[in-house]
Amino acid sequence: MSDKNNEEGSKDDEIKSKGNRFLKWWIIGIILIFLLVGSYTAGILYENKQSSIIKYMEQMSPNITESGLIVEDFNLPSNITPTKVLSGIYVDRIKDVSLSDSTWDVDFYLWFKWNSSDVNPGENFQVIDGDIQNKELVDNYTNGTIHYEIYYVTAKITKFFDITRFPVDNHILNIEIEDKKTERQNLIYVPENGTSDINPKVQVHGYSTGNILVIEKPHIYNSNFGDPRLEQGRTSYSQLRAGIDIFRPDLGFYFRIFIGLFIAVAAALVALFIKPTQAEPRFGLGAGALFVAIANNIITSGLIPKTGTLTLADMVNDIGLLLILITIIESTISLYIYDVKGEKKLSRKLDIISFITLLTIYIVINAIIITSAW
Numbered sequence: 187m188s189d190k191n192n193e194e195g196s197k198d199d200e201i202k203s204k205g206n207r208f209l210k211w212w213i214i215g216i217i218l219i220f221l222l223v224g225s226y227t228a229g230i231l232y233e234n235k236q237s238s239i240i241k242y243m244e245q246m247s248p249n250i251t252e253s254g255l256i257v258e259d260f261n262l263p264s265n266i267t268p269t270k271v272l273s274g275i276y277v278d279r280i281k282d283v284s285l286s287d288s289t290w291d292v293d294f295y296l297w298f299k300w301n302s303s304d305v306n307p308g309e310n311f312q313v314i315d316g317d318i319q320n321k322e323l324v325d326n327y328t329n330g331t332i333h334y335e336i337y338y339v340t341a342k343i344t345k346f347f348d349i350t351r352f353p354v355d356n357h358i359l360n361i362e363i364e365d366k367k368t369e370r371q372n373l374i375y376v377p378e379n380g381t382s383d384i385n386p387k388v389q390v391h392g393y394s395t396g397n398i399l400v401i402e403k404p405h406i407y408n409s410n411f412g413d414p415r416l417e418q419g420r421t422s423y424s425q426l427r428a429g430i431d432i433f434r435p436d437l438g439f440y441f442r443i444f445i446g447l448f449i450a451v452a453a454a455l456v457a458l459f460i461k462p463t464q465a466e467p468r469f470g471l472g473a474g475a476l477f478v479a480i481a482n483n484i485i486t487s488g489l490i491p492k493t494g495t496l497t498l499a500d501m502v503n504d505i506g507l508l509l510i511l512i513t514i515i516e517s518t519i520s521l522y523i524y525d526v527k528g529e530k531k532l533s534r535k536l537d538i539i540s541f542i543t544l545l546t547i548y549i550v551i552n553a554i555i556i557t558s559a560w
Contacts, residue, residue, distance in 0.1 A: 316343035356433035396431030
């Protein structure tokens with residue numbers, strides 16, 4: 187009898203050992219999955235944040251070259267003296283910024299001061315990548331060859347927003363002014379940052395606005411547009427460029443659009459405390475959480491253009507979906523261990539360890555993602 191009891195005790199120890207090994211590899215597997223997903227997403231977001239800083243420097247630093255420009259494009263031949271046009275911009279109102287439509291609407295004052303009769307910047311200016319919907323001459327002044335004009339302009343501007351870090355994104359809203367008739371060798375803008383500004387009452391829904399910076403850069407067209415008077419195949423125009431920084435002031439918008447997802451994840455994790463044999467409430471919570479997460483993904487996708495870009499919003503939604511799916515898989519395994527194998531303690535231990543591990547990993551990964559993108 188004693189030998190039989192010892193044999194049964196050894197058998198129990200063997201089952202316990204297998205169960206612990208399973209728990210260990212289960213936890214390691216979960217950690218590895220989320221480690222790979224988290225490092226990949228954090229890497230994309232951090233790289234995009236650094237890239238946006240470099241892009242801003244290229245766009246808004248007057249002496250730094252950008253795509254399509256070389257150092258020689260900034261320098262004019264010594265025998266050429268263009269008319270210098272002192273110019274400034276005052277942004278009066280930003281009516282709408284639409285990420286989904288890739289447009290933004292703005293009202294602004296634009297003024298020119300020059301000493302020449304050979305150019306007419308007020309008559310010939312255009313907004314690059316935009317449509318001037320209204321152009322009103324507010325005031326003008328002429329004294330011999332000295333001219334001053336100020337216009338009130340309403341424009342709709344196309345901008346392809348970088349939405350990789352949405353909904354903790356920031357953007358530069360550019361107003362780019364060019365003379366459509368006079369090349370850079372004959373007319374060059376001289377920005378007046380001392381008088382250019384933005385109305386302090388300007389508001390952009392969901393964003394805070396920074397200061398305005400106005401610079402001049404050459405804009406190169408790799409064509410002479412068939413003009414027989416031009417020998418070279420490239421033409422250069424002076425571009426007056428204003429940049430307005432808009433950014434998310436806090437994480438309020440982030441939590442607002444993901445509150446449904448976070449509640450769904452919490453419901454899926456709480457389901458792990460329900461006895462596995464009570465399949466309807468346990469699996470019902472997981473399935474319901476899955477549908478909520480999918481619905482949240484659809485809603486957030488409607489806020490941004492359909493570009494195919496993997497955004498921070500997609501990453502947060504996908505990680506939530508992955509966690510909920512893992513809780514459903516865990517519930518299936520726990521039910522098998524509890525009901526078929528009859529190892530109730532192992533089933534309960536699996537539920538508790540899975541809850542602690544998944545909750546910890548989910549909080550850590552979301553914190554890392556926000557830190558990488560913010």
